[in-house]
Amino acid sequence: MDLGPxxxxxxxxxxxxxxxxxxxxxxxxxxxxxxxxTLADFExxxxxRRSDERKSTxxxxxxxxxxx
Amino acid sequence: MALIDLANPTxxxxxxxxxxxxxxxxxxxxxxYGFWLTxxxxxxxxxxxxxxxxxxxxxxxxxxxxxxxxxxxxALGTLVWRHPLADxxxxxxxxxGAAFTxxxxxxxxxxxxxxxxxxxxxxxxxxxxxxxxxMYLGVIALWRTIDDPTRAGRAAAILTLVxxxxxxxxxxxxxxxxxxxxxxxxxxxxxxxxxxxxxxxLLVMAIAFTLLFITLHLxxxxxxxxxxxxxxxxxxxxxxxxxx
Numbered sequence: 001m002d003l004g005p006x007x008x009x010x011x012x013x014x015x016x017x018x019x020x021x022x023x024x025x026x027x028x029x030x031x032x033x034x035x036x037x038t039l040a041d042f043e044x045x046x047x048x049r050r051s052d053e054r055k056s057t058x059x060x061x062x063x064x065x066x067x068x
Numbered sequence: 069m070a071l072i073d074l075a076n077p078t079x080x081x082x083x084x085x086x087x088x089x090x091x092x093x094x095x096x097x098x099x100x101y102g103f104w105l106t107x108x109x110x111x112x113x114x115x116x117x118x119x120x121x122x123x124x125x126x127x128x129x130x131x132x133x134x135x136x137x138x139x140x141x142x143a144l145g146t147l148v149w150r151h152p153l154a155d156x157x158x159x160x161x162x163x164x165g166a167a168f169t170x171x172x173x174x175x176x177x178x179x180x181x182x183x184x185x186x187x188x189x190x191x192x193x194x195x196x197x198x199x200x201x202x203m204y205l206g207v208i209a210l211w212r213t214i215d216d217p218t219r220a221g222r223a224a225a226i227l228t229l230v231x232x233x234x235x236x237x238x239x240x241x242x243x244x245x246x247x248x249x250x251x252x253x254x255x256x257x258x259x260x261x262x263x264x265x266x267x268x269x270l271l272v273m274a275i276a277f278t279l280l281f282i283t284l285h286l287x288x289x290x291x292x293x294x295x296x297x298x299x300x301x302x303x304x305x306x307x308x309x310x311x312x
Binding site for chain 2: 001002003004005006007009010012013014016017020021023024025027028029031032035036038039042047048
């Protein structure tokens, strides 16, 4: 593929776009992993959300009821 | 699942967990097809091979504006309907929109140097897109400045709706003012003014960019829900701490 006399500009445009998008994708993916780790850490220490506490109380009170 | 069910963050998380892998795969496939078409696209009779920059520049420009439109709809959701996911959607869209705007500015400059003889001119189209980039940074800064997400969401929603005036200014700047930037050649009343051999890769790349935006937006919204859960757990932990 011959990019002609302005190949440098074309390659630079594609490289810059790929670099910015890779940073964005990487940031979102890494943040997701870190948040999941933090949540798992909280749950391991027995700290759960109020809604989860209510759910577990309901399940204890009605053990035969299938979860919705 | 009814649309109203998506107001429940837990249901939203389970839905995104199911559809994100498919969306990511579809995005990768359309990008692969788009790059293949781009590589085989003929040179333009005036621009030569630099037309290949357009396959990045035009879709990123569309997505830069689309990002602000998404944020504006989410801002209405926050202020008018008080939808529980609206401000999360707005906050998640801001960095993605900013990234696409930055790509648009960089690729535009790299196309401008060989074609116009300059990287930058302060004409209406370029300036209004640069203002859009600054507005994205402003909204991101506002989100980070106010600690309480609900208050930050309302403030950001007002700023977003005020900034929405810039979207028609960007779109019609080439018609309203005498600019160096060319007028619309794809979305116009008389139909596209581009040869099909160049229009097809452009549209495929636009679909790929749009799919990427949707994928990243859903993933970022998922992160925002998790952040708020962690925040509420931190607060519960502080409340339960001895001495309170």
